[in-house]
Amino acid sequence: MALHRRVADEMKSAVAEGVYAVGSSLPSESELAQRYGVSRGTIRQAFALLVAEGVVASRQGARRVVVADTRTQSFGQLHSFSLWARSIGAVPSGRVVRLERRPATAVEVGQLELSAGDLVFFLTRLRLLDDLPVMIERTAYPDRIGELITATAAESGSLTDQIEAHGFVFAQAEHVIDAVAATAEDARLLEVGRRAPLLRARRRTRDPSGLVLESSEDRYAADAVAFLVHNSAEVNTMSRFTSS
Amino acid sequence: MALHRRVADEMKSAVAEGVYAVGSSLPSESELAQRYGVSRGTIRQAFALLVAEGVVASRQGARRVVVADTRTQSFGQLHSFSLWARSIGAVPSGRVVRLERRPATAVEVGQLELSAGDLVFFLTRLRLLDDLPVMIERTAYPDRIGELITATAAESGSLTDQIEAHGFVFAQAEHVIDAVAATAEDARLLEVGRRAPLLRARRRTRDPSGLVLESSEDRYAADAVAFLVHNSAEVNTMSRFTSS
DNA sequence: GAGTGGTCTAGACCACTTG
């Protein structure tokens, strides 16, 4: 583990434990550098992480201030339904609705950055927390990933684990988030009314070299889940689009 | 403007202009350092911005790769409806539904980090793009901000401009995004059906020192707007919550 | 083995706040 990552984690723990209260000031960079026995640059790297996560506010000339003790979820927890479920103390499960291997549609060719005629695995799963239906996941995998997928694995739990076990690394993702009305199938599976509001997240995940590993459309029952996003003037990872 | 910011902007322009195609590799850090006449550290600062915005993928040992030419919106565009509207070539307008000054509710005291009994300005506005209703904005301002707000300013355009003109700086924000069904008032104002799905973004904005400047609940017509969020294993600004 | 990005250090100067 990198030094700056370790420092950041320790600072975050200290905030969570109340050593530094929300609203209070933090020690200066030079003091922390001395305390941890690292250079000022390493302390700054650590703070860059905390600022991005919205834990700390920074302004020139003044000490940094704690603004929240939000323990941001790891990228892994955001990516894997199973991991996330366990982290909040719920029991995740999945029910395979459809699993097929077929030529990619034009849209999928674009999404997965394939060539025309390439095969994809397409999986529709209902995801449950403590046996309550929460989300419908419709995911397209390029063939090289898809061939790792079996119906039994999809039923029992985490495909993410399965895929990572074969050496694929999920490194970055983009999410397009909007609201839609439930279709007949959505309503039946999620046990909500027809046309009920659903939170939709269309996700595309890449490995460290930028190759697309999956493209998914997730639909959450409206009262089940929300997303929290933090952004700042320095680093902004969020934008707003007209979808029409 | 900081050197690394300038380098990042130039790289982004180069990608947008096709100098570096999506999918292709970028020059090495040392080559860019020489070309721009800066140190390697500055080039790395520039790339940190581009990686956070999802323009570039990075992995140890290999050259960086261009993964998208998404021109991420600035923090300002994300924050100001007026600025955003103009940036996409639409004409923004606003209609004040309610504007009141009153003691903060318990929830608002928490949201705005006030003390019990403090006053807030509460503004409900319908926002339109090219005269089409798109969003309802219900915003609470602490008194020191709210006293800058007049009904005429709220009608004519950007309160953000108004507030910034008085020296307040919007530095960071957190957004909780989910889906809700339209209430009777929502439906009437947005001209959608009762119980139509709406995309809801609850936003809290802070100044550089961490003070809360506003707390807002925005409801978008489902087919009007979507949010795009980019995240990565290194820096993750997004998380998923059970809202129940 | 050469090249590249990831990490860390030490030091310098500046802009800003008031610890």
Add this chain to the structure above:
DNA sequence: AAGTGGTCTAGACCACTCT
């Protein structure tokens, strides 16, 4: 005026990719 964070430099070593 002192302290603090923001920026930039130069150099070092390591882990990893690539051919």
